[in-house]
Amino acid sequence: MRYISLALLFSILTPTAIFAQTRIAGRVTDEADQPLAGVTLIVKGTNTGTTTSPDGRFSLSTTVELPLLLSVSFIGYGRQDVVVKSTNFRDVAIKLVEESVLADEVVVSASRVEESITKAAVTVERLGARQFANSPAANPFDALQNLKGVDLLTQSLTFKSVNLRGFGANNNNRFVQLTDGMDNRSPGLGFGFGNVAGISDLDIESIELIPGASSALYGPDALQGLMLTTSKNPFTYQGLSVQTKVGANNFGKVGFGPKGYADIAVRYAQQMGTRFAVKVNFQRISGTDFIADDYSDRFTTARSNFFATTATRGGIATGIGYRPNNDPNTNFEYDGVNIYGDDVSNQGAFRFPASFGNASLAGKLVTRTGYTELDLLGNEGQVINNRANVSLHYKLGSNIEASLGWYYGNGNFIRTAGFREYFPDYRRHQVKAEIRGDNFFVRAYTTQQRAEGWNIGQTARTLNNSWKPLDQWATEFGLAYVENKVGIGEARAAADRGRLIPGTSEFIRQRDAIANTWNTDLIPGSSSFRGQRFRDNSQLFHYEGMYNFTELLDNGLELIAGASLRKFRLESGGTAFPRRADGSEYTINETGLYVQAAREFVAGAFTLKPTVAVRYDKNQYLRGGLTPRASGVVSYGPHNVRLSWQSAFRNPSPGQLFALPPSGQSGEVGGLALAYNGALLGRNPGYLQTEVTAYQSNTASAAPRPFVIDPNTFTTEKIRTWEIGYKTLINNRFYADLYYFASRYTDFIAAQNVLQLLTPGGSPEALLNPTNYRTLQVNFNNQNEIFVRGIGLGLEYGLGKGYTFSGNYAYQNGLITLRDARGNVRNDRAGVPVVKREMSNPEVAQLGRNFFISPKNRYNISLANPRIGGKNIGFNVTYRWTDRMWVEQGNTQGDVWLPSWNTVDAQVSYRIPVAQTIVKLGGTNIFNTYYAQGYGLARIGGLYYLSLTFDELMR
Incomplete structure (x- = not known):
């Protein structure tokens, strides 16, 4: 079994010394001497900890010698470090003080070592128990959308893509998600599936988020940020926890909603003896997705x-x-956003020749009748998601812990790339072995994925053409429209005779034949139509370690160094990635080394801490590169000013390297020569869609020129960014965090739509009929210079008696200097050079897609109190507003100004200390005002829920 090799990390000498145990006991109360249940206590510098019982009492054993520090924290109260001495360790009395603003938290993501969040060298956000408990979001992952500058693009009920600082993507491969140090991204597809295969909500201790370049410590791909999710250690968080949640969504959908929602999670952790602990988690979510049901006529630059x-x-x-x-009965070119098979950009339209005998149809583009997403899925939007985790932990010494963990997730969901794609049964296993101490860690893990899905848009096109080819359909449409002198709707109906009707046995049989046949094979019984199923069962093996030399140096210098080795094994059977000439699958090897040095200087009331880090990474198919980072923090009392300059680069995802659509079909083409030439673009180059549409609109204009690039120059995408920020926490009452950043991208990879003639050697006139070409999204490094500027502001103020008023605002704007393949600045169509102009400017967008896809402005405002009057009732009301944004997306999505949207989220909670239970009634988008976070995505309405959480019973 391939996982067994991971256990080699534990083939070390088992210590034989017996560590002396000290039993510490005590009681935690509030200022009125009332016991506090559920308070977390951790021996400073270790994972040894516990929580208080309903009477406020606690006890724990530790090998750390007295005196020691106990870190004590509880929602709504100030964190304390309590000294435990030989005189009080049997009865430690702790009194917590209620505080509404608790922002002086410890983070590890910014520098890979523990530090105060207020003194971190880069912008960092943290969500912990306080934020999760008080958030109206239905789960911890969704709470991310309340952080400044974060955009969540909802692909499916359980799959949401995190985006920061521009270039929003449904499948963001410029953002890295780590779960307990493991990369959460798909090894082959190259992006994170949100929390589809994450850890159980009950087991999340914290989520840390770094917006902006983070490659200096975490390797390539972290151009736009990093998210680190940390689970609860079983030595600290013990007992049985159960959460049940019921709710409903899809209200107001005529003939469809509302639909139920259920979520149950169980966690059990137990320490056995002094060294061993075990943890088991399970969570199951079931419900109905928000449906992609925008049937309005599609905006896309593919239109004349x-x-x-x-x-x-x-x-x-x-x-x-x-x-x-929006009426297909009166619109020749009707192309519904979430209707497929009628696409003007995917061979779903026919253009009658200009010489057609009847002037009413001469030169007309006519789309055929398509199928809705619900028609094609046939599952009424049902969604399930299961997550499980088992981990074993063993203390090798007082401060060294070994662990072995298994993480599992499966479910069904839809993702949006060039097309909408459905994954009916995604499965992922991750197995991790780790040894961690105060000053080092060594880790090895593997990701084993089974991801089989089918292309919804291409399935619709194949369904249509399998019963009636487009040419024949258009002929019948033309006969009915001209000879019978009927309207557009009647002509469509005439041409649709014999059409497969959704829900019928024949429709289901044909759809299943297409969806369940690999895209490399012909559909059974067909001599010309291929299936649409693909798979990505790729694997990742990752080995890494880090050592902190600070204690060895003993001179005030903080020094860490680390190394990483990653091996990707692609496994798609040729359905998602091409294979080598001998039929074997490609592998990708990546190596990385990094070092970071920091030192704190004190001058009177001022402290200065400069930090320098540098990392080298190499992908076997591309040139390696260095990613340095220099930063400094100046502190004066509670005031902290930070300044940083850093660089990062991104290795293209496997799809951006190797992707190759089946012959004759539309799809993505990788940037390497083997993919470019595999699509025959070397000897049958395509034409930029933006130039073709101008020609289709006016054939008297200049014919488009072939789009030719050199794939041998394909390289990594790079960014340089600098940032200045300020953070303060005054009297645990007023918290402020603000920043300004400026970034510059080079060698940017942005796939352009290229129209390739199906018959090599054809003239540009053939581009006038969509049946003569296919649409390819070709990956390449453009010569453009991209500049992104932004600011962010977060404020939180304690109003007294536990009430807090908080809010945040973020602004970002993307500018571009367009260059041709020779590096010359391009002009717009008025002859004006395109230098540092907004990518959403129509004068720029007219020349080609740039994919910035980000709102300029967004803000959140919240009023909350986790314990009204110091009692057990809490609430939170949050208002969110997001600006409109220019969207450029996919083959079957489009190009449009997506309207601004706003929502109100709210929750009310009640704590029952004696039962260690929290009851929460909440909802997101409680006024049910449907909005879209991306073009072609499902529109999001209200989700309402009632949850009961029984925490750490049977300790």
Whole structure:
């Protein structure tokens, strides 16, 4: 079994010394001497800990010699470090003081060592027990959307993509998610599936988030940020915890909603003896997805005359000129956003020749009838998600702990890439072995994935063409429209005779044949149609370690160093990635080394702590590179000013390296020569869609030129960014965090839509008919310079008596200097150079997609009190607003100004200390105002829930 090799980490000498145990006991109360239940106590510098019982009492054993420090924390109260001495260790009396603002927390993500969040060298956010308990979000992952500058793009009920600082993506491969140190991304697809295969909600201790470049310590791909989720250690958090949650969503959907939602989670952890502890977790979520049911006519630059232009300035775009018509009975070109098979950009449309005998159809583009997402899925939007975890922990010494863990997740979901894709049964195993001490860790883990899915858009196209080819359908449409002199709707109905009807046995049989046949194989009984199923059963093996030399140096210098080795084994059977010439699958090896040095200097009331880090990483297919970071923090009392400069680069995902669509079909093409040439682009180059649509609108204009690049120059994507920030916590009552950043991207990888003729050697005139070409999304390094600027502000103020008022605001803007393949600055159509202009500017968007996809402005405002009047009732009300944004997305999504949206989230909670139970009634988007976070994604409405959490029983 391949996992067994991980156990080699534990083949070390087992210590034979017996460590002396000290039993510490005591009681925790509030200022009124009332006992506090559920208070967390941890021996400072270790994982040894416990929580208080309903009478406020606690006891724990430790090998740490007296005197020692106990770190004591509880929601709504100030954290304390309590000295335990030989005179009081049998009856430690602790009194906690109620505090509403608790921002002086410890983080590890910023520098890989523990430090105060207020003194971190880079911007860092932290969500812990206080934030989770008080958040109206249905789960800890969703609580991220209340952090400044965070955009969550909802792909599915359980799959939400985290985006920061521009270039929002449904599948963000510029953002790294780590779970207990393990990369949460798909080894092959190259992005994180949100929390589909994450850890159980009950087991999350904290989530730390670093916006911006983080490659200096965490390796390539962390261009836009890093998220570190840490689970609860079984030595600290023991007992049985159970959470049940019921709710409903999809209210207001005629003939569809509302639909139920259920979530149950169980966690059990127990220490056995002085050295061994075990932890078991399970969570199951079931419900109905928010449905992608936007049937309005689609905005896409694939349409002729998409941009409104002005002749006085050479045809330059002034905005969107396309005027949608949402009625397929009166619109020749009707293309529903969440209807597939009718796509103008995926061979779902026919253009009658300009010489057509009837003038009413001459040159007309006509789309055929498509199928809705619900038609194609046939599952009424049902969603399930299961997560499980078992881990064993063993203390090798007072401060050294070994652990072996298994993490599992499975479920069904939809993701959006160039097309919408459905994964009916995603499964992932991760197995990790680790040894960790105060000043080092050694870790090895593997990710084993089974991800089989099918392309919804391509399935619809194949369904249509399998019963009636597009040419025949268009002929019948034309005959009915011209000879029978009927309207567009009647002509469609005539051409649709024999159409497969959703829900019928024949429709289901044909759909299943397409969806369950690999895209490398012909559908059974067909001589021309391939299936649409693909798989990514790829694996990752990762070995890494770090050592902190600070104690050895004993001169005030903080020095850490680490190394990493990653091996990816792609396994798609040729359905997602091409194979080598001998039929074997590709592998990818990556290595990395890093070092960081810091030192604190004190000058009177001021302290200065400069930090320098540098890392080297190498992907076997690309040139290696260094990612340095320099930062400094100046502190004066509670005031902390930070300044940093850092760089990062991103290795292209396996898809961006190797992707190759089946012959004749649309899809993504990787940037390496083997993919580029595999798509025959070397000898049959395509044409940029933006140039083709201009030609289709006016054939008298210049014909488009072939789009030719050199795939041998494909390289890593790079960013340089600097940031200045200020953070303060005054009297545990007022907390402020603000920053300004400026970033510059080079060698940016942004796939462009390229139209490739299906018959090599054809003339550009063939581009006038969509049946003659396919749409490819070609990955390459453009020569553009991209500049992103932004600010963020977070404030929290204690109003007294436990009430807090908080809010945050973030602004970011993306500018671009466009260059051609030779590095020359490009002009817009009025002849003006495109230098540092907004990517959402129609004059720039007219020249090609840049994919910034980010709102300029967004803010949150919250009023909360976790314990009203010091009692057991709490509440939180949060208002969120997000600006409109320019979206450029996919083959079957489009290009549009997505409207601004706002929501109100709220929760009320009641704590029952004697039963160690919390009851919470909450909802997100409680006014049920449906909005979309991305074009073509499901529109999000209200989700309402009631939860009961029984915490750490049977300790």
